[in-house]
Amino acid sequence: MADPTRIWTAALIVIGDEILSGRTQDRNIAQVATWLGVQGIRLREVRVVADDEAAIVEAVNILRARNDYLFTTGGIGPTHDDITVDAIAKALGVGVEVHEGARALLTDYYATRGGLTDARLRMARVPAGADLIENRMSGAPGIRHGNIFIMAGVPSITAGMLDSLTGTLEGGLPLLSETIGCWVGESEIADLLASMERSHEGCQIGSYPFFREGRTGANFVIRATDPVVLNACTADLTAALERGGWAVTAGGI
8 A cells, every 4th residue: 555655756857958048948857846746746956058978978977866857857858959769768777769659649630741851750769668758739748667767848838748648657645735925034933934844744835935015924834645734834824923923824925
């Protein structure tokens, strides 16, 4: 029987020179993190790396070893600088092969779009032994090899690939959250937040200060997997802040 207290973790590698140069703003981190949370998996770390084989190999081998799952986005298109598949194959110590299932999907997709060219066939290449991740948005599928999930960089296509993976990965209990806010300096209540977290086992309290309307405030996000524990911590923190003279806004400011 699965351990309900087991915390499942994932890492994400965002691959692409265009992200590092600032030409493209990444939107995949947020959607991957949100999706993983619903699956009961915590996104523990993210790396952004260039289209550089050595950098990809290093990141893959470090992050796949210390997390249950590793996701990558970017670099699986038809052009010469799409080197993600080759780099991950090198990290795994396997060859690269054309997946016949991917070839068939691409042949069908491009039948009325000019046919399957050599460039387009590059999108059927996978690390040897890989399976496919369904892509309902365009012809090219994502790739799964063990605990590694290789996905497109285009956010709408990534979203479709995540949708096809929904419910297929083993995870723990989803992480729930509540947010409250008040006009208070973070440093004024640092000790209160620490003691509140210590006294509510299973809860994490994140503090997010801001300066608005000429004054300082903060929103507090309480997270837990157990709704009873979450509600108790939220109620106790709210009461403690109000006893200190700070009016609390449910849902945050």
